[in-house]
Amino acid sequence: MENKKVNYFTQSVTETLNNLGVEPSKGLSQVKAHQLKEEIGPNRLEAKKKKPVYKIVLSQLQDWLIYVLLAAVVITILMGEYIDSAIILLVILINAGIGTFQEIKAGKAIDALLKMSSPKALVKREGQTKEIDSAELVPGDLVILDAGRIIPADLRLIETVNLQIEESSLTGESLPVHKDAEATLKDLKTPIAEMSNMCFMSTIVTAGRGTGVVVETGMNTEVGKIANLLDTGVTQKTPLEKKLSELGKTLGKIAVAICLVIFGLSWIQGRDLAEMFLISVSLAVASIPEGLAAIVAVVLSIGVTAMSKKNAIIRKLPAVETLGSVNIICSDKTGTLTLNKMTVTEVYTSDGPRLIDDNQKINLSDSVRKLTEGMILCSDATLENEEATGDPTEIALLVLGDKMEIDRPNLLQNNQRVGENPFDSDRKMMSVLVKSESDFTVYTKGALGSLFNVVDFIFDQNEIRPFTEEDHQNFSDAARKMSNNALRTLALAYKSKTSETTSTQMEEGLVLVGLVGMIDPAREEVKPSIQLAKQAGIKTIIITGDHKNTAFAIAKNLEVAETIDQVITGPELDDLTNQELLEKVENYRVFARVSPQHKVQIVQALQAKGHIVSMTGDGVNDGPSLTVADIGVAMGITGTDVAKNAADMILTDDNFSTIVVAIEQGRNIFNNIKKSVIFLLTCNLGEVLVMFVTLSLGWPVPLIATQLLWINLLTDSLPAIALGMDGDDSEVMKEKPRNAKESFFSQGAGIQVVLGGILIGVITILAFWYGFYELGYSPFDKKIPVEVVKNARTLTFLVLVCAQLFYSLSLRSSKKPFYQIKIFSNHYLNGAILLGLFLQLSLLFIPFLRNAFKLHLPDLNGWLMALGLGLIPFIAMEISKIILMKRK
Template sequence: MQIDDVYKYFDTKETGLTSEHAAELLKKFGHNTIQRNKKQSQFKAFLKNFTSLMAILLWISGFIAIFAHMVELGIAIWAVNLINGIFSYWQEHQAQKATDSLLKMLPTYAQVLRDGKAQQINSEDLVPGDVFIIQAGNSISADARIIESTSLQVDESALTGESVLVSKQAQYSHGVGRFAESNLVFAGTVAGSGSATAVAVATGMHSEFGKIAKLTQSEKHHASPLELELNHLTRQLSLIAILIGTLFFVAAIFFVHYPIAKSFIFALGMIVAFIPEGLLPTVTLSLAQGVTRMAKKHALVKNLNSVETLGETTVICSDKTGTLTQNQMTINHLWLAGNQYTVTGQGYVNNGHIQLHNQDVDLSAHPDLQKLLQIAALNNNTKVEAPKQPGDNPKIIGTPTEAALVILAEKAGFDTDGESKKVPRIGELPFDSERKRMSTFHKTGDHITVCVKGSLDGMLPISDSILENGKIRPLTEADKKQINDADTAFAAQGLRSLAVAYREVTADDQLPKDPKVWKIADAEQHLVFVGLTIMQDPPRPEIYEAVRKCHEASIRIIMVTGDSSLTAKSIAVKIGLTSDKARVITGDELAEMRIDKLKEALKGEVIFARVAPEQKYRIVSTLQSNGEIVASTGDGVNDAPALKKADIGVAMGVTGTDVAKDAADMILTDDNFASIVAAIEEGRTVYSNLQKFLLYILNSNLPEAAPSILFLFSRGLIPLPLTVMQILTVDLGTDMLPALGLGAEQSEPGIMKQAPRARTAHLLNRGIILKAFAWYGLVASIISTVAYFFVNNQHGWPGVALAGSGAVYEEATTMTLAAIVFCQIAAAINCRTKTSSVFKIGIFSNHRILGGIVFEIALLALLIYVPFLQDLFNTAAIGLRDWGLLVCIPIPLILIEELRKLLLRRRVKANG
């Protein structure tokens, strides 16, 4: 459409809309906002924390306890469930608040023409037909048709994933790929350089940005692996508890000859005893602690269950720019006739140097280099503003490539501002995608200097001279071959080149005096070739260690980038992501590839380059169909469907769009791949700690059940050595704080050298069951039973019958309870590691467990010596000799377990 047709179609004009018309259009089209996924109502979000399978089990357990006349136990179980649900809701609410605050860190204003004058409005109020002004650094708030443009270049990476700036102009040309129309700009993109005036044609959810956001929102939520695992664990524990309850019911009838009603109540008590009431709060607190630790490592987790899912990750689909690399184009080599220089200093820092043969150069002795730096400073529309705070990146107003040239000049100590004033610009030929060049004209004494930069293939044909050692000489075919060979060698390393040339225009050239009327063909000819600037977006310094950790942890990393094949593979090989034998699949190849071929390719070393971000969704889906747990990174709106589809979607917090952040499970506040690896380590730690907790909490079940077994198989001759309220004391009293301390345990040495757990593996496995019941539990059962008979022996047993009530009975049950508690003290310390020595990690290093141990001893003392608690829990005071025996219990248990772990480590070492 012609501009006039556009005005007519949208009922607007060059001077913009009137305020009244804009208000009408706002009512018609709505606010210019991207609707986020419909939030769950706060009530539903609150309620879901009380309706998981484990929570339902606890509600039922409380009811059973009350029905079995254990009212205090039932109320206590319900209270634990209620407190856990409230805490879980609060944690996720806090995470969502942090996410919302990140989403608010977006540009909110647009400069429009209303009532014939420029004014600033909230971008939410922009409507189709609004004429607005775009300047370098502006976020573009709507899809728009350009009316006029001055060297406008736009960063469309939010939509395309490609970080190279795209030239935009009022004249239409189709370009290659989506969003390539030269006269259209799109919401969510950013003006890198130049300026333009445009008329809005689509806003909000009607924009291309909004359409993709809507696609993302259609992707349904899937239960996390941890949710599925907890449901599986709940079914396992329920089955175990019901089986044990059934056995005790049958035994009570046939062995003790209890009435059926009394046997049923007894069996219900055993079912409640075998359900770990502390599991759900410990899971919640373990995940919450993981969230807190991740936040300190720049990873904001929105959903508690996502923490553990990270630990299962087998594949990371990572983009390149800004995640694996610094997203700071950096010049690291200079090629000039006769010399090749090295530039030190990574990224946008000006504390580097230009060196020749590892020696810093003096510009006065290198006229060719001085000329190159002068052109870099003059042929440049980018400003680099110093960071406001130490550690921050400088603000770039313009293009990354031109910023690299500015920083290059600063590293050499070249006065860019002084040179621009000394040699003022009087004209310009903007960059365009056909010429691949930009030229600026400068007044230099009585002549005009033309400074040119651009691609080598566009520069060599119009150059007929070369600068060498300060002198101009003819450019020969041998020179051209040498230049091309150098460029090819750099390209093979994944480096990009930018050629630099100039021309001195004098009266003899017979060009018009006003350079603004010069034609391109007249100005850009007879150039003096100066050299090549070689640049690269350098890898992040910490990425090498992060990649090494992933490989040790058997986690594959697949680069999925919009960049070129050569650059992608070069970076991948350089940082150790893949070997040089890795297969590179381009977006075009991927579009033609059958699903079976893609599945096969994804099993080997592979890199995806020139891939449209929406193709990442297909890659993620195919990996999942291969049985992989996939973490996917992204920052653009087109990354959002893949982020939502992945098991863990990881959005960039600094460069990410609001749609990507909303779709993700985790947001990196520093856009750093190393933060993902740190988060994975935390995820593995959380899962490991859950298993440690499970081992700890289950091992007390056997000594809790052993008294009832004795009671049953003795046909009632041995009175119950432990009452139901004393069982409650262990489950919801003494055990809770040490168990929560296990949830805060640090990563065990070597956790990132293990393969991710198999999808078929479960929290409660045969190893934990055997260790909990046949080792820890069995030993604790023997010790607690001995403690019971020890007290009775002091009062005349076996000469007298075992007391079923009275002071001796209460003292015996108290000693049984105390013995279980001190066995649990040893278990809390032993459960801190699976194979490592607890002395190596520091027996006193986990202050929460130490605090928990102090708490359970103090609670035990209160139950034993406070009169009204004695009545409630059927306890009695014990003497100093009894305490002496109790204190000795943990020591041999810890030493024996250390010996077992030592033998296990030696066996593992011997097996390689």
């Protein structure tokens, strides 16, 4: 391939294909595609360079509290307290290291999600059509385009059928642009907006279909030239992160105020101001929950990565929070509740009905053969070696042809498509014009009601006769019976021509051939998922384009609807005023024959009634409803790129059950974040109370600066993150959806923080007092030996750490006692507690560290006191849960 710049829009289709060395019937070989990718690189835009690790580390140090601590390091050095300065500096570096790890971890998780949600491209390689990641495209690849696809690279079009592309992302032109593969432009200065034979990366197919050959990829595309403008990054904080960040700032201000009061009180009491300055700063660091937002980001990113492994890709992190509040799932039927594998089970022609049995050989009548061959020719689907692309309905028709042993390749080769009138939702039919030798034939397939308007004749016993009222009644009855059996119906008509015809003339004076009935059976796992959602207070609503009877049959089978009165159609919706819809919308469980515009109305009406709504969609026109819904859910397999880009979540398996799994996961993620936050705030409140109460009473300082910083490092990092990574609660779906407006401290969480903090504070103060008492002193005494104070501080230090570490175990569930939870299921928390205890004991048993932290090796009574008091908050929490459980 030539390296020089080629203006492909000035070349004909033949010249372009020759220039790129591509055979249009086969496309590139896998070997050549691999070689080109190795040479050129992947077809993706280069994002902004990631922040180097050293810059992430430096950003962790850019905080006013860190600046104060660094000042404290300098002061301690000047005071000659070199060990204290080293410990403070070490704590600063460890904190920065933990923050750096959290940021890198979150970044990697988000990168993985972005990679998983990258768009796909339908290409022809080695004569076979397949779907691949757009990053795999190389110049020369043949890309097949249809409505809803995002153009994956810059293409020179080689075939177009009513192709329209929306190029506003590149040109600013809001109206779709008509494309013509046969056009050859001569002016080298032709603006991009006027290149009718080209289409460009990131633009969207809005109508028609076509084929293009890749001419530029990655940063060489037109949009690649402005890639810096397109790179938005992934730095937006979620509402929860913002709330907790604000909470952290508020609590920080309160903590700083308390520290200033303590410092002022110490000055009045005549304490050593240099020492109290260090203690006040350390207490501020220990009591401000600066890790809240970071922990939330890590838990969210880890949670959504886990969700992606369960076939739910979260595109927008706020969706995780919203999932816990969803109380209505509006689900499409086809593919989501069903297998999305249509199977023709019945055909109807003038010969009468005929059932299609997989295990029985089908004898073809002239009418059935004509019907099947017409359906195959009037199709955009492909089916090769059991790999299919296209609409499931059309794929089912190809499978029908194979069951009838029709030679599809030969049929297609002898009937070349030369014209087309694409399907649209208004006409509800599509037509193709095919040429066989010198004859032309129009085949039209679509809804029976639509075909009734354009047929004048009927194919009967290999003859054509006028279409009568009796025929109309017979076909209508057949369609109704199929619909009542949850079959989807599709009719076919045709007419022979001696010459080409315009698109408007194609659909008039047609000959009705027959009707096929097909079914898409419900997925086995859907019914239990709907029941699980119902148990969790979530109502399932089916929204579909199918007929009323078909939709109701599936809904009744899945126990979504009980009576036909719970079903309403799109035309019936149109007869309702906005006020009437608002009053009645909660009465319906199935919305049939609806348009994408109806979906928006339904969602808005449900939201107006106070519901949090999840909506599924897969088409181009589903974008508005996915955007309006609280959680927009796109189909990963059948969904168009437009739907995926508009959605908050993508289902990689197109399965309703995955939505329920995602809601369950979302609830667990939120609960885990809540556990972490409650733990942090409880521990920090306990530390502040210990310092404030003891100094207010005029007692010696219970914890020195290095000890406070150590406690903050030990308990505010690993245990808090480990709680956020707790396993899923199997009973979370027995609870009602969380109110979206509910305060984070509702349902007793705020009281739990206050009572837990007070309890930890009280037992720690008791331990401090006991440290004096066991050696015959009182903390109110004026002259107390240094060793006695060291003993009291050691007990305070031990009890505070043990109380916080043990208390984290009771926070794994706010309702279940500890013995009802799998004790060893959270390896991260168990490991964090054991590591914390090991490090704490290391300070006491290693002489150098014991002296550095000014600690005293406790006697037997001291160890028992530390263990006994340390367990009290955990035991108290467990007793309260048992009492509440017995009351319920």
